[in-house]
Amino acid sequence: MQTIAPNLSAFAASSSTTCKVRQKSTDAAEPKEEAQTTQQFSGHIPVEELEFSYSRSSGPGGQNVNKVSTKVEVRFHVPSASWIPQDIKSKLIELEHNRVTKEGYLVLTSDKTRKQMLNQADVMDKLRSIVFKAAAKPRGLTDQEIQLRDKRLAKSKEETLREKRQRSMKKQSRGSPSVGSV
Amino acid sequence: MASTRDTAQRLIRSLPRVALHNIKSVQPKTRKKVRRSFAKGKTHGRGHKGQGQHMTLPRLGFEGGNTPFYLMIPKEPYYQNHHLRRQYPPLTMLSLQRFIDLGRVDTSIPIDLTQLCNTGLFNVNIDRKHFGVNLTEEGADIFAAKINLEVQWTTELVIAAVERNGGTVTTRYYDPKSLRALIDPLHFFKRSTAIPRCRLPPQDALEYYSSASNRGYLAKEEDIEVERQRLAQKYGYVLPDLHADPGSTMLKMRKDPGQLFYGLEPGWVVNLKDRLVLKPKSPEHLEFYAS
Numbered sequence: 001m002q003t004i005a006p007n008l009s010a011f012a013a014s015s016s017t018t019c020k021v022r023q024k025s026t027d028a029a030e031p032k033e034e035a036q037t038t039q040q041f042s043g044h045i046p047v048e049e050l051e052f053s054y055s056r057s058s059g060p061g062g063q064n065v066n067k068v069s070t071k072v073e074v075r076f077h078v079p080s081a082s083w084i085p086q087d088i089k090s091k092l093i094e095l096e097h098n099r100v101t102k103e104g105y106l107v108l109t110s111d112k113t114r115k116q117m118l119n120q121a122d123v124m125d126k127l128r129s130i131v132f133k134a135a136a137k138p139r140g141l142t143d144q145e146i147q148l149r150d151k152r153l154a155k156s157k158e159e160t161l162r163e164k165r166q167r168s169m170k171k172q173s174r175g176s177p178s179v180g181s182v
Numbered sequence: 183m184a185s186t187r188d189t190a191q192r193l194i195r196s197l198p199r200v201a202l203h204n205i206k207s208v209q210p211k212t213r214k215k216v217r218r219s220f221a222k223g224k225t226h227g228r229g230h231k232g233q234g235q236h237m238t239l240p241r242l243g244f245e246g247g248n249t250p251f252y253l254m255i256p257k258e259p260y261y262q263n264h265h266l267r268r269q270y271p272p273l274t275m276l277s278l279q280r281f282i283d284l285g286r287v288d289t290s291i292p293i294d295l296t297q298l299c300n301t302g303l304f305n306v307n308i309d310r311k312h313f314g315v316n317l318t319e320e321g322a323d324i325f326a327a328k329i330n331l332e333v334q335w336t337t338e339l340v341i342a343a344v345e346r347n348g349g350t351v352t353t354r355y356y357d358p359k360s361l362r363a364l365i366d367p368l369h370f371f372k373r374s375t376a377i378p379r380c381r382l383p384p385q386d387a388l389e390y391y392s393s394a395s396n397r398g399y400l401a402k403e404e405d406i407e408v409e410r411q412r413l414a415q416k417y418g419y420v421l422p423d424l425h426a427d428p429g430s431t432m433l434k435m436r437k438d439p440g441q442l443f444y445g446l447e448p449g450w451v452v453n454l455k456d457r458l459v460l461k462p463k464s465p466e467h468l469e470f471y472a473s
Contacts, residue, residue: 047420070323074418116323117339117417124418 039085041135043128046083050076050127052120057111064114071111072119074127079104084131092134106130268313268387270335273304275343276321282329292435292444294332295356299365306365308358319343330433335390341397342413348422350433354399355383355391360442367443371452376462379440379448379471399439447471 054069078089078100093100100106108130110122141149184192198204228235243250281287286301295315298304306312314334322343329349336353344351356364360380363370382400383391391398394405414421424430440448449471451460462468 044415045418047414047418050418052418068323115319115339117343120418121416124416 041085041131045124045128049081049083050074054116070114070116070119071109072116072123073107073109074123075105075107077104078106088134092131095134096130265311267311269311270314270316271306271312272316272318273298274318274320275325275340278317279321279325279327282327289327289329290432292330292332292432295364296367308362314356314361330435338413342417345410345413345421346419348427351397352399352436353391353396355387357381363442371454374451374453376451377442377446377448380442
């Protein structure tokens with residue numbers, strides 16, 4: 001059987017649909033650290049840089065839940081994480097401020113299922129979606145949308161002015177008639 | 183001039199083996215002469231008048247208008263087509279770990295259905311439409327053995343649990359004839375028949391065994407490697423490097439899709455008594471067993 005070396009670029013192309021593979025073209029003169037930070041998050045998380053710890057889960061389950069460590073906790077230091085682009089780290093801490101410690105450690109837990117492996121998968125999924133959310137850019141308006149918005153604003157302004165003029169004339173007509181008017 | 187004995191010997195050599203389809207009785211069966219009764223005249227067994235005599239009887243099962251018996255009773259198809267469905271008796275990962283810990287299964291060789299049946303604690307019964315072993319998820323958390331595993335059915339969590347510990351899993355289909363040999367190889371070899379070539383899975387199983395996500399034996403190796411990476415990312419473990427492993431040759435051992443036993447090819451005959459392996463040489467045999 002021929003040996004096959006793991007091909008991570010193939011992984012990045014064929015992994016989950018939420019995965020963004022596009023990498024911005026970087027200048028050759030830019031140093032590697034800057035090139036890393038301008039890249040987009042591809043969905044790949046280096047598991048060796050995360051710290052996993054296991055404990056007992058909550059909820060019913062008798063002797064089994066009392067004895068088996070199925071709850072999974074993952075933590076890592078956000079500012080020193082090399083796999084998250086620099087520009088989204090602050091956004092990440094802001095979005096998940098409830099889950100970030102004073103020292104800057106993001107802590108996620110899961111005790112959803114009865115199996116430790118499934119809880120670990122759940123925690124990885126949570127982490128990945130959190131980072132994707134932080135990396136998501138707000139969608140700008142298209143030219144058509146800008147045109148439509150301006151057109152509607154102009155129309156509503158026009159309408160306001162027309163009403164003002166009408167109201168003004170109504171008020172004026174209430175006064176005593178002057179010489180020369182009907 | 184050839185003697186009668188020579189002719190007889192030549193005939194015996196060339197004629198086919200005597201079987202039920204090519205022998206005749208010594209005295210041919212004669213048809214009994216039909217004897218007609220004189221008494222069955224006049225109404226000829228039909229009685230007098232009525233529908234019976236006028237050939238206007240209704241269909242069989244008709245009860246004069248009320249819902250007939252065969253429509254009144256409801257259908258309860260609990261076991262409909264059960265005899266056509268494949269069954270995979272389950273074996274938990276916990277049981278497998280226990281087998282390994284107690285030394286019932288050797289981890290230094292590839293573990294397939296033969297090894298599991300040899301423990302005597304796991305049984306596959308072909309007459310009950312069993313098609314192999316289904317490795318279930320119970321005990322996946324505590325599984326800690328590095329093995330080259332071959333099963334007939336399994337799930338993603340089990341695959342992740344095995345690969346996390348540095349092992350490999352393959353799902354493999356065996357047709358009933360091959361499975362019978364695999365379950366009890368000793369009994370099969372004692373019959374001294376040629377090792378059969380394994381057949382491809384049926385249509386509804388072909389997709390399962392061709393899919394890399396199930397580690398099917400018909401899937402491509404590159405796709406399987408991609409799936410290994412994907413699973414490691416999903417379940418959050420570092421994928422052990424198989425190439426750096428000293429036991430990697432054993433872990434990479436795979437059977438050919440038509441091969442039944444490691445080290446033996448289809449068409450070979452194992453003679454246990456004389457401790458020989460007989461291999462066919464004629465091109466017709468080789469072509470047949472390669473097809």
